[in-house]
Every structure is written in structure tokens, then in C-alpha cells.
Amino acid sequence: MANQDLNTENTGANFKPTPARDAPLNEIGWVATIKRNLFAGPISWVATPVLAFIIVSVLTHVLSWGFLKATNHGASNRTCHLAERTSLLAKGDIANLVAGKLLLSKSYQSQDERLFWVDRQTHWSRFAASTLGFGASYDELMTADILADRDVSRALSQRADILSTIQKDIDFIERNADPEAVVHPGLAKAVEGLDLLAGAAALKAAVAAMDPAAFEAARSKFDAMIHWGEAHNGACWTVVKRRWQQFLYGFYPADQVWRVAVTGLLLLMGGLSLLWPGRSQTSRSVTAGAVALGMGFAIQSGAALSGFGLVLAYIIPLILALLYENLSTGRRGLIFFLGFPFAATWLLIRFSLPQAITLVSSPAEWILGLLVLAIWGLVFWQSLKTQSASKTFKPLTNAIYLILGALTFYIFLTVRVEPSGDELSALQNLLGSLRLSDVEVDNIWGGLLATAVTGLTGIAVSLPLGVVLALGRRSDLPIVSTFSTGFIEFVRGVPLITILFMASVLLPLFLPEGVTINKLLRALVGVSLFASAYMAEVIRGGLQGLSKGQTEGADSLGLSFWQTQRFIILPQALKISIPGIVNTFIGLYKDTTLLSIIGIFDLLGVGSRSVLPSLEWARLEAEVYAFIALFFFLSCFFMSRYSQHLERRLATGHDH
């Protein structure tokens, strides 16, 4: 024992641990990180550089096309075409060409050999340029092309022709009165004091004389211009800038566009704060952002609104936003889901009323007014209750409530008579100017408006219908389950486009005589039915994920079928099927692009059927489609990220 102690003591006294050596340099720090993540094995040594090269070259191309060389100038594709054509003059070494021609004409090579080389060169540059998009410039392309035709002088005179076309373009633009159509400042600077036509003539003369030196001298005058052309030969975002309104609203009357903006504002305000419930800070900042965004839209588009109307259109949403944000999530949801569809329909279409401004309230307006008033009363009552509970009286809030209530009452509910003559009171005039006119749906609605309406309606209809179908499919009742299964399997077995065709061609046949529904509504029916079949399968998956004990437990508590579903089964089933539900939403949202095929001007329809066929935006397919694709990417990406967030938020922690 003592010995042991001694030993320990001894060792303790004499033991000097060797200081730990540092880890090898290539095993720690960034060197090791890079090695581990990028160069771990022989395959990685090959894959990493290859992928890096591909990424860099793709990014360079996209960046230079979409940003660095892009232009959004002018009122049509004219500036972009000028840039493209000017850049054609760029690289091709014309002096060499002429020299080559001289050489060739001296029969320097045998005829066959010469043709052989010309052909090879032509083939390769053409192939590279047309299929891979890099390697040969357009200019080389043309040079090669014309060489193949063995007519150099034609090539050169074509160059001169380009110049005179550009001169004509510039002249045209300068003469044009449209202030948006001015010559691009860079081009204006480049051609300042330059006589393009004279220059073109000099080029032509040099070509005719086969004089490389003269040609080069004549061409050098255009260097600034060529430089400009090369720097602006990218994407032509002019089309997006100039047709922005159409992409957003389709052909909605320009002076009524603010109504769409206000609807969008309401949607953002109500919807976004519901998406992040329970966090007042976040939801308030989201609301503020939504209001700001909506105001931006409204200010941009609401030129027709003036004075008091303008103030109302901006102030009312703001006040409503603040009031709305102070409610509990459940109450907000109730108000939103009950109120928004009515408000949106009223704002966007307005129930069919006489075209002219009449001051008689219609039944529809009465219903709407009562609804608004009911919501107002509910909110006001709640506010008073909180005030009395906390024993604080807020005079300003109450005043705002009262004013809002009175306004609602006056706008919607007062029974007014047709004015006898032209004498309208100032207030009546004002209110008259506030009242909305009818807007047709067919061929008027379009762009993002149509896409959003289809997507949201599809989502709003397909979820409850999907729940019903899923319950039906799992039902013990044979007829119910046969119908549900048959419907689901039929819809899932055919492409959406056939359902849309059916909706747009056959649906009118199924309706009684004299009843017509507009194209968008037909498509909405098709899209909603289609999405609900897929939704049903997703929800059925969720239902199957629950153990039977849940139903049995509910039964033993004496809950009825619907109570069991409502309080026990669906909350759990819906929670576990969130990823699938959101995927179906994303699919549905992407599928709205198919509306363009059956003649509706949705976002893609505006691009492919209204913008691109017009002469002023010809040949801008890449730009238009890239813009729409970017929009869809951003919104779908947001949706999928949100669903992941939702999964995390709803995770109760005892699932696994």
C-alpha cells in the first residue's frame, strides 16, 4: 500500500508528459477543410475542377447576358437590336479578310484546296456558335458564312449596309416623339459628330477598291460605336420594364388597376401575418412591409385616384392593418378567410351592377356592407372589451372605429335615390367617384392577377375538397368510397391539359341553356378538381399514418364521426401531411401556366400570347421566359422554405 503510494508520488513528481504536438498542418484549418470537402479522393480531384469550371463558365455567361451587358433602355426592342447589329461589326478582322481575298484571287492555292479549308472553317465555327453558343462570335459566323459563298465583297458591303441601317434607326428614333424612345445615351455619345452614312459610303468604296488600309481607316471611325454595341449586346429587359403592368394585371383597365393593387395589399396584409402567427414583432414588420409594398404598387398604378379617394385607399388599409394586427391569430384567420374572398371579388369584378354611376345601393352591396359592418362590430366590441378589462380608455382608437363604421354605413348601406337632375352634393360626387365600375373577366384579367387568382382559388378549394375525398375513400360505406376512389384515380390518370380542355369545351355543354360562365371560371373548376384529387391522396397518406388507437380512443370517449375527424384525426393527419400538401400547392401553382394553352392570359399567356407576337418585342423569347421562370422560381422556393419552417414550428417533439 505504502509502496504504491510512494510509486504514485514518485511518478507524480517525475512524470513530465511530452507536450502534445500540433496536428499536421494539412489536417486542421482551412487546408484540411478544403481537402476533406473538395479533394477527398481521386474522383473528387477530377470532379471538383470540372464542376468548378462549368459553374464559372455558366455563371459568367448568365451574368454577362443578364446583368453586365443587359439593357432596359427604350420603348421597344430597337435599342437591343441596334446593339446586336452594331456588335456584328466588331471582331471580324476585315483587313485580313480583304487580304485573304487578294491572296485567294491570285490563285495562291488550288481551287479545291481553298474550298476545302473555307468549308472546314465555316463548318466548325458555325457548329460551335449555333450549338454551343460560344467559341465563334456572330461576326466570325457571318464572315465564315459569306466566305463559303466565295463572295467577300458581299460580306463587306453587308457590313456597310448594317451601318446605314443603324443610321436610319437612329434617325428614326431621334425623329420619334416618344420620350422613352430616345437614343441610348451611350450610343448617342459614340456616334456624336459621326456621319454614319458617309462612313458607310467610305467602307463601301474601300471594299470596291479592295483596299485593306482604306477599309481599316474607314472602320476605325466606328470603334466607339462597336464598343457600345458589344457592351450592350445582352438581355433586353426593356420588354419587362415596358410591359410590367401587363405582366402584373393583364389587360385590366389602367385607371382601375389600383383595385388590383389594393386587393393584393389586403392579401399580403392578411395572409402574411397569418403565415407567421404569434410573433407580434415579426408579423407587425411583415405587415408594415406588405403595406409599404402595396402602397408602392398603388402609387405606381393608381394615377386615376385623386384627392380624398387616394387618401382613403391608402389610409384605410393602414388603419385596418394596425387594428388587424392586434387581434389574436384565430380571430385574424376568421376575419381573413370570411372577409377576403368577398372583398376581393367586390374589388376586382364588382357584382354586376349598372355601368353608370348610380347612387342606389344594390342587394349585393347591402350584403357586403352588412358583412363589413359585422366584422367592424366584432372588432370594435373586442377592442372595447380589452379596454374595459385593462381599465384604459383609448379615445383615438375609438374615434377611428366610429369613423370607419360610419363610412362603411354610408358607402354601402344608405338607401340613396337616383339624383333627379345633375345637382349632386359635393359629398355625393365624392362618394360617386369612389364607387367601382364593373370589370369583365374574359380577356381582361391576366398576368400575375390571373395566375394568383387561379392558384389561390385552387388552394382554397382543393384542401377542403381533398379532405372530403380522402375521408370518402377511406369510408366504410361502399358507394361513397367507390365514388371517391373512382374520381381520384380518374383525375390522377389523365393529364391536366385534358381536364382543362374538358372544362373549357365540355363544361359549357353541361350547363342549362342560357347559362354561360367565363373562361377563367371554367379553368378554375378544372384546376380545382384536378388539385383536389392529388390533395386527397396526400391527406389519405396522412390519415394512414395515424394509428387506429386514435379513432378507437375518440370512439370510446363517445365522440361522433365528425367530432372525431375534427378534433382528433384531421389535426394530426394534416400536420404530418404538410410537406405533401405544400408540394401539391407548388405543383398546382406551377400548373397554372397551362392556362395559357386554353386561351387565358395568365403570366405565361401574357408573355407568349400577347407580348412576344407583337412586332416591337419580336425575338425576345429568352428574356420573357427567363423573367417568368425567375418569378416562379422565387415564389415556389419561398413556398417550399415556408413549409419546412412550418414543419419545424409544428413539431411537437414526441413524434419520433
Place this chain on the structure above:
Amino acid sequence: MRQDLYANLTGIAVDILSNKRFRAIAFQLIVLLGFLGLLAYITRNAIHNMRELNILPKGNFLTEPGSVDNLGWVALDLMSVGARDPIWMFFVGSAINTIYIAILGIFFATVLGFIIGVMRLSPNWLVSRVAAVYVEIFRNVPLLLWILLINAIVFLPWPSPKEAIPVFDAFVASNRGLYAPRGIPLDGASTVGFVFLAGIIAAIVWSVYTRRVQAKTGKQLPVFWVNAAMIIAVPLAVFFVMGQPLSWETPQLKGFNYSGGVKLLPQFLALLTALSLYTAAFIAEIVRAGILSVNKGQREAASSLGLRPNLVMNLVIIPQALRVIIPPLTSQYLNLTKNSSLAIVVGYQEIVAVFMGTILNQSGRAVEIIGMTMAFYLSVSLLISFIMNIYNRAVALKER
């Protein structure tokens, strides 16, 4: 007395109403009656409206002459449909085109999807990021836009046949199509074909045999190289011994277009590219999920047995992952087939574009044509489900 009667009657009524069986039957009867009523109402309206529009079904419209334009192209030249041919030929021709693009699309999407899905799990950061970005980009943009974008960026700029440049005098990329040489069999080519077929059969037999031998004795016989020799080397040798009985027909410029050789339409290529790339993104996610679903212990156990990484993948991970992969993969195949109907925007002659588009516009027989098209897609869907279910049974967990 009277009150008693009432009470009794009420009691009986309540009993009946709260009888589960009665309620089930009554509810279903209501549903059935409602459905039949709706059906009758719709039919009545449809017949009335169709009579007004004079498009009531009469006679067999399928034998009437079809479109003013011929179908232009049927996959593999299985048939040629002219302008005055009966409508059923247009139906069959365009249906063949749909099936053709679906099969090719499924093939390419599966290959690409498996590659991307495995890349997504690579320990190499760059590789897995690239795969992730690929998946996000393709999944979050509608397929219709991909078709249009790929068509606009890649295929629209192709030159006209007159300006197009042949590569190696054999391949031509023009806006009328991509041309490639076509092999024309000469005398003796059939022998080579038979040898090739025999090679394939022998390879299958050999695979089965080696598997049996391995199961019985544990001995591994070479499979890959023997099969490669039987399928490729032997027919190739016979090919040369027979004096290369194959001549190539290269595309030649005749007037405004090329003739001869194999022709692939740009719209077909655009659709095929877009369908394959788009579906591959979804398949990649399915493959990733499938591989991740295999317990980590399986991989570790396999490694500790001394299996090489590729054997771990082939013998242990993939067979188990396939059980998870096959069902969602089937629905992706179905989606791809149905999505081929979007060809209508680029003008590939498949069933929706031709039959539900041109022919419908011409004959006006909306009900029959839409019904036939839907029936076609339903049968194709059923067929794919059937085939995949057979395969699924083969890979599914066998509980003994």
C-alpha cells in the same frame, strides 16, 4: 292512448334514425341519387346543347378523312399518315408518338435522376451543392416554361437547312431537324442480328447460372466480362467476318431540306430534353430519400465484412433503397407520360396536339375526342402502374 301512440311512433322513428345501418344505407342512397340526378341533368343539358349546335354524335367519325395537313412524323416511321387518311390513323399515329417520347423520357430521366441523386449524397461539397442547386432550379420552375426556354435558347437559333453546316458530313443541326446517318443492312446483316440476339439470351442464361453457382457453392464466376464479350465482342467479330454488311445513308441537302438519314425534330428534342431534365430533378430527390432510408448500420456492417464501397452500394444499399424508391418512381413515370401532353406548345405531334387539337377543331366531336384521349392516357397509366407493380413485387421485402 293517442299520446302513447305518438310516443311510440317517435320512439320508433328515433330508433330507426339512430340505427347505424339504416343511416349508412340512407346516406349512400342519397349520394347515389344525387349523383344519378346530376348525371341525368348534365346529360339532358348536353344533349340539348349539342342538338342546338348540331354536334350530336352520329355515324363513325373515326373513318372520316382527317386533317388537311398530314401528321408529318410518326416515331420510328412505324406508319405514315397522309392528309386524307381516316381519323383513326391520326389517333394511332399520335398515340405512338406519345408512347415513344414517354419511353425515351423515362429512360433519360431515370439515368440522370439516379446520377444527380447519388451526387446529392456525395461527400464532396461542390458535387452535392451542384446537385442540390440543379434539383431546386428544375423543381421550382414550371415544366411548360422549361420546354419553352430550352426551345428558345437551344433550338430556335438553329439555322435553316440551307445554312446549316454538316459535321463530319454526317450530322446536321438545322431548324428542320437534327439529322444523323442511318444504317442500312446489307446481305448478311441478319446473321449479325441473330448472333447479337443469341448473345443477349446467352448473357441472361449465364447470369442466372452464375447466380445459382454462387448461391450453391459461394464461388463467383466472372459475369461482366463474359457478358460483354457475348453481347458486344462476338457480334462485332461476326460483323467484320461477314465483311461489314452495313452501309450508312447520310443526310443529303435536296432543295430546301435534307433527306435521308435519321431525322430528329427540334420540337421533339426540346420536349425530350425538358421532360428528362425536369423529371430527373424529382427522381433525384426520390433516389436520395431512398438511399438515406437505408439504415446506417447496413452500410457499416457491409463495410466491416470487407466489401468495397461500390459493392456496398450495389449489393447492400441499392436493393434496400429500391423498395422505398419504386412506388414514388412509378408516379414520376406516370407524371412524365402525362406531362408529354405539354408538347402542344412546341408542336410535337403527340396525341393532345394532334387529336385533341387539330382533329377536334376540324371535326368538332368534342365529347368523343376528349373521351378517347382521356381513355388513352388512363390505359397508359394503368399499363405503367402494372409493369412497375410487377417490378416492385420483385424488389419488395420478402417476408418468409
